[in-house]
Amino acid sequence: MTDLAVETRPARRRVHIPAAWRQPLAITGVVIAIAWVLIAVFAPLIAPHGSLEQTFTPAQSPSWSHLFGTDELGRDVFSRVIFGSRASLPIALLLVALAMTIGSVVGAVAGYFRGLVDGTLMRLTDLFFAFPPIILAMVVAAVLGRGLFNAALAIVVVAWPSYARVSRGLVLSVGQSEYVQSARLLGSSSRRTLFRDVLPNVAGPIFVLATLDLANAILLLAGLSFLGLGAQPPQAEWGSMVADGTQYFQWWWIGTFPGLAIFTVVLAFNFLGDSLRDVFDPQTARRVEES
Amino acid sequence: MSVLEVEDLRVRLRTPAGEVTIVDGVDYEVQPGEVFGVAGESGSGKTISMLALLGLLPEGAVVGGSARFGDDDLLAMPRRRLRRISGRELAMVFQDPYTSLHPMLSVGRQLTDHVRLHLGLGRAAAEARAVELLEEVRLPDPRAALGRFPHQFSGGMRQRIAIAIALACRPRLLIADEPTTALDVTVQAGILRLLDRLRREHDLAVILITHDLGVLSGIADRVGIFYAGRVVELGLRADVLQRPRHPYTRALIDALPHPELTREQNLVAIPGTPPSPGRIPAGCAFHPRCPYVQDVCVAQVPPLDPVDTRLLACHVDPFAG
Amino acid sequence: MATAPTAISEAPELRVRRFGRAHGLARFVLRRLAALVLLMIGITAVAFILTQLVPSNAVATNLGEQAAGDPAAVAAFRHHYGLDKPFPTRYLLYLDHLVHGDLGQSSLTHEAVTHDLGQFIPATAELALYSVLFAALVGVTLGVISALRRNRPIDHALRVTSLAGISMPTFWIALIALYVGFYRLNWFPGAGRLDPGALPPPSVTGFYTVDALIDGNFALFWQALHHIVLPALVLAAFSVSLLMRFTRSAVLEVVGNDYVRSARAKGIPENVVVRRYILRGALPSIVTVLGLVFANVLTGAVLVEKIFSWPGVGQYAYEAALNLDVPAIAGVSIFVAIVYVSINFIVDVLYGVIDPRIRIT
Numbered sequence: 001m002t003d004l005a006v007e008t009r010p011a012r013r014r015v016h017i018p019a020a021w022r023q024p025l026a027i028t029g030v031v032i033a034i035a036w037v038l039i040a041v042f043a044p045l046i047a048p049h050g051s052l053e054q055t056f057t058p059a060q061s062p063s064w065s066h067l068f069g070t071d072e073l074g075r076d077v078f079s080r081v082i083f084g085s086r087a088s089l090p091i092a093l094l095l096v097a098l099a100m101t102i103g104s105v106v107g108a109v110a111g112y113f114r115g116l117v118d119g120t121l122m123r124l125t126d127l128f129f130a131f132p133p134i135i136l137a138m139v140v141a142a143v144l145g146r147g148l149f150n151a152a153l154a155i156v157v158v159a160w161p162s163y164a165r166v167s168r169g170l171v172l173s174v175g176q177s178e179y180v181q182s183a184r185l186l187g188s189s190s191r192r193t194l195f196r197d198v199l200p201n202v203a204g205p206i207f208v209l210a211t212l213d214l215a216n217a218i219l220l221l222a223g224l225s226f227l228g229l230g231a232q233p234p235q236a237e238w239g240s241m242v243a244d245g246t247q248y249f250q251w252w253w254i255g256t257f258p259g260l261a262i263f264t265v266v267l268a269f270n271f272l273g274d275s276l277r278d279v280f281d282p283q284t285a286r287r288v289e290e291s
Numbered sequence: 292m293s294v295l296e297v298e299d300l301r302v303r304l305r306t307p308a309g310e311v312t313i314v315d316g317v318d319y320e321v322q323p324g325e326v327f328g329v330a331g332e333s334g335s336g337k338t339i340s341m342l343a344l345l346g347l348l349p350e351g352a353v354v355g356g357s358a359r360f361g362d363d364d365l366l367a368m369p370r371r372r373l374r375r376i377s378g379r380e381l382a383m384v385f386q387d388p389y390t391s392l393h394p395m396l397s398v399g400r401q402l403t404d405h406v407r408l409h410l411g412l413g414r415a416a417a418e419a420r421a422v423e424l425l426e427e428v429r430l431p432d433p434r435a436a437l438g439r440f441p442h443q444f445s446g447g448m449r450q451r452i453a454i455a456i457a458l459a460c461r462p463r464l465l466i467a468d469e470p471t472t473a474l475d476v477t478v479q480a481g482i483l484r485l486l487d488r489l490r491r492e493h494d495l496a497v498i499l500i501t502h503d504l505g506v507l508s509g510i511a512d513r514v515g516i517f518y519a520g521r522v523v524e525l526g527l528r529a530d531v532l533q534r535p536r537h538p539y540t541r542a543l544i545d546a547l548p549h550p551e552l553t554r555e556q557n558l559v560a561i562p563g564t565p566p567s568p569g570r571i572p573a574g575c576a577f578h579p580r581c582p583y584v585q586d587v588c589v590a591q592v593p594p595l596d597p598v599d600t601r602l603l604a605c606h607v608d609p610f611a612g
Numbered sequence: 613m614a615t616a617p618t619a620i621s622e623a624p625e626l627r628v629r630r631f632g633r634a635h636g637l638a639r640f641v642l643r644r645l646a647a648l649v650l651l652m653i654g655i656t657a658v659a660f661i662l663t664q665l666v667p668s669n670a671v672a673t674n675l676g677e678q679a680a681g682d683p684a685a686v687a688a689f690r691h692h693y694g695l696d697k698p699f700p701t702r703y704l705l706y707l708d709h710l711v712h713g714d715l716g717q718s719s720l721t722h723e724a725v726t727h728d729l730g731q732f733i734p735a736t737a738e739l740a741l742y743s744v745l746f747a748a749l750v751g752v753t754l755g756v757i758s759a760l761r762r763n764r765p766i767d768h769a770l771r772v773t774s775l776a777g778i779s780m781p782t783f784w785i786a787l788i789a790l791y792v793g794f795y796r797l798n799w800f801p802g803a804g805r806l807d808p809g810a811l812p813p814p815s816v817t818g819f820y821t822v823d824a825l826i827d828g829n830f831a832l833f834w835q836a837l838h839h840i841v842l843p844a845l846v847l848a849a850f851s852v853s854l855l856m857r858f859t860r861s862a863v864l865e866v867v868g869n870d871y872v873r874s875a876r877a878k879g880i881p882e883n884v885v886v887r888r889y890i891l892r893g894a895l896p897s898i899v900t901v902l903g904l905v906f907a908n909v910l911t912g913a914v915l916v917e918k919i920f921s922w923p924g925v926g927q928y929a930y931e932a933a934l935n936l937d938v939p940a941i942a943g944v945s946i947f948v949a950i951v952y953v954s955i956n957f958i959v960d961v962l963y964g965v966i967d968p969r970i971r972i973t
Contacts, residue, residue: 132948138914256784270778
């Protein structure tokens with residue numbers, strides 16, 4: 001099959017202009033997210049103390065010397081919260097990237113080749129959807145053993161099906177589009193069509209999903225650590241810190257501040273994801289949230 | 292006494308570009324039992340002017356003028372009273388039969404809920420009446436139709452159902468907004484015949500909105516031509532459609548393909564495009580496109596004045612006599 | 613002007629598809645049921661594979677040290693679970709046990725898993741019920757208000773609130789609730805379904821609140837209710853936010869539709885238009901969210917039960933995962949998956965009931 005002598009322009013999805021009120025939300029989200037990334041990167045410089053030092057008086061309430069107080073073992077909570085960003089953020093980013101890649105490829109393959117391939121792959125994803133996230137994650141984490149990395153792997157197992165569904169739906173609809181069909185008729189090779197016309201249009205909603213999924217991944221990761229299946233002591237991780245806080249809830253600062261940290265990060269990504277969704281494709285992304 | 296008398300109706304809508312005048316001083320009246328045709332291109336304000344009567348305008352709309360219906364002014368009425376009249380004495384059929392019926396409610400439900408509300412009938416009585424109505428609009432197997440859903444019917448059937456719904460409480464006036472535009476040409480005739488028969492049987496006045504003059508030539512008693520939010524010509528059907536005096540009406544008629552057109556004669560298109568609502572030309576809105584334009588046309592908005600047996604809004608009146 | 617209708621032009625007018633009285637509802641349900649069965653089989657396969665993956669000395673952990681020394685007991689155990697047979701046979705054996713309601717014996721409690729589940733499920737179900745009911749009422753109402761007052765201050769406030777609601781970790785909310793509601797204000801108890809030492813009512817449904825009422829014991833009913841408030845509210849937080857968001861967008865999609873305008877043109881009063889025309893049109897989307905809500909409730913239950921010492925399936929699953937209690941893990945997985953899939957099935961069917969157009973697909 002020979003390629004065209006005439007250059008065809010790739011099909012582009014129309015980009016929507018988001019509603020006016022979304023802008024402050026999106027900006028807030030970006031600012032908070034960047035702030036946390038910076039905190040994670042420069043943690044040793046920002047944190048007044050180490051995350052593991054147990055040198056202070058335990059269970060001190062917040063004061064000027066210890067902004068977030070100290071925990072039951074005498075560690076500075078503020079420093080631990082700062083270092084906690086190094087645990088949650090990079091791992092969450094990694095796992096979402098992994099889930100996104102696996103899921104999108106599976107879905108794209110299913111949508112592109114259709115037929116039996118599609119049927120089998122979709123039944124497989126249905127199966128994974130049948131197990132609620134935390135149960136599956138708990139079991140996988142138990143099988144693989146405790147630890148933050150294993151918990152992350154467990155979440156990848158849980159998260160990839162959503163991407164498969166979205167990418168499959170997108171590939172199907174773009175593949176049906178008249179533009180791609182005519183490009184094929186005119187002789188564009190399959191691979192070229194896939195890369196130039198199909199994939200870029202699929203990328204948008206996938207990234208929206210990834211952003212929102214990042215928020216969920218952080219929550220789930222913290223949840224697993226809270227249960228003791230993720231990060232192990234004495235590692236400073238927000239979820240396990242809240243677990244500590246629950247044990248000693250009369251010293252409210254131990255659990256409240258790490259939880260607040262989780263809240264702000266997740267909020268930032270939700271703000272961002274919502275605004276991105278307005279830009280790229282409200283219909284598709286919403287349909288996926290439902291799956 | 293006329294069923295409806297509209298005087299100086301004005302409607303301004305709120306758009307992202309600011310407030311825009313859609314209807315700019317419209318006058319007409321509708322006599323009992325007659326079919327009053329309203330013709331004009333898209334954007335001429337014909338639909339909006341009707342929605343104003345029923346209080347169905349979008350939020351932020353500003354309405355002026357009066358619309359006397361019986362003893363009341365529709366435009367000055369409190370909302371609650373307007374809702375009591377809507378569907379009962381005054382009804383409307385919309386353009387798109389595929390979207391104007393609720394997809395999840397049965398046909399029977401949509402036929403009876405306002406009947407029970409307005410006339411206080413019990414369920415059995417309302418359903419019996421629904422069956423009668425469906426028979427009147429010639430829907431096959433009316434009893435079974437009650438339990439079915441709109442998507443199970445073709446477009447023409449859905450429009451018949453919509454008409455049945457509109458006439459359920461025997462209104463005095465029916466506004467039909469382009470009832471046949473979304474349908475096949477072959478189906479159109481059936482709907483129009485139906486409307487004609489029903490209005491004769493029930494002494495019903497009908498305002499028939501359309502952009503297709505051909506539709507009016509078979510059924511209308513009087514015709515009003517809308518342009519850019521104003522009425523430019525209004526009179527008996529034979530007068531307006533066969534002996535048009537407004538240059539715009541004349542041009543519209545000339546633009547229609549005629550079965551006896553010879554090969555040498557061309558279809559005449561009106562030069563230019565109708566003005567968008569935010570950018571209405573000064574004076575007579577048609578003047579940029581009018582072959583008979585004079586200075587006064589640019590300076591002054593022509594009033595709708597009685598000329599012979601009709602109303603005409605033209606300074607020049609080039610086809611007089 | 614009128615043209616003589618030909619046979620062809622009349623035909624499309626008279627075309628009415630007949631689908632029988634319930635318009636294909638029965639066939640629709642059957643098709644969904646068939647898909648469900650297939651899925652269940654897949655689930656059992658996955659659960660079975662899980663049991664094979666978890667590293668453990670099944671014999672020792674299940675029989676206990678002493679019995680493991682008795683060759684006869686070991687042989688009986690191996691035979692019952694087919695440990696000496698090839699893989700496929702073990703799976704079929706597993707299925708056979710399943711069908712007979714035998715999910716094996718928990719290595720932790722040494723009771724039959726089915727017995728354990730029977731004990732713990734009602735606690736979680738009661739919690740979930742109150743939580744979802746509350747969330748549905750509040751979430752949908754707020755979502756409708758938000759949609760009908762679009763872009764006004766209350767709408768903006770509610771939208772930000774709902775975004776915040778889905779961003780807060782459930783265990784964090786629980787901690788704050790516990791601290792404020794129990795420790796500081798002492799309005800609510802901090803743990804368990806009843807006060808320490810209190811006896812549960814005679815079991816009819818397993819729901820302490822309902823059973824207490826049936827028994828006529830109002831004091832106990834009140835106590836049980838008192839205990840369930842905090843965990844149920846915490847569990848509802850995420851669901852309320854989710855429902856608010858989805859209801860809002862569902863209603864917004866419907867509000868602009870022609871059929872809403874037609875309803876108003878018929879003179880239907882506004883509150884009826886909202887209930888019967890707008891909400892009805894939005895219902896399919898809202899019902900779809902219920903599946904999501906339920907998934908989250910299950911997720912949240914694990915965390916909430918741990919914090920409030922609620923003796924439910926969540927706690928059970930957690931202990932099982934922690935201690936590698938293989939039969940319990942598999943049993944819970946199957947149970948949870950079945951319930952989850954059933955809820956989605958019910959949602960699917962509801963969708964078909966509400967929107968007759970769907971029944972054709």
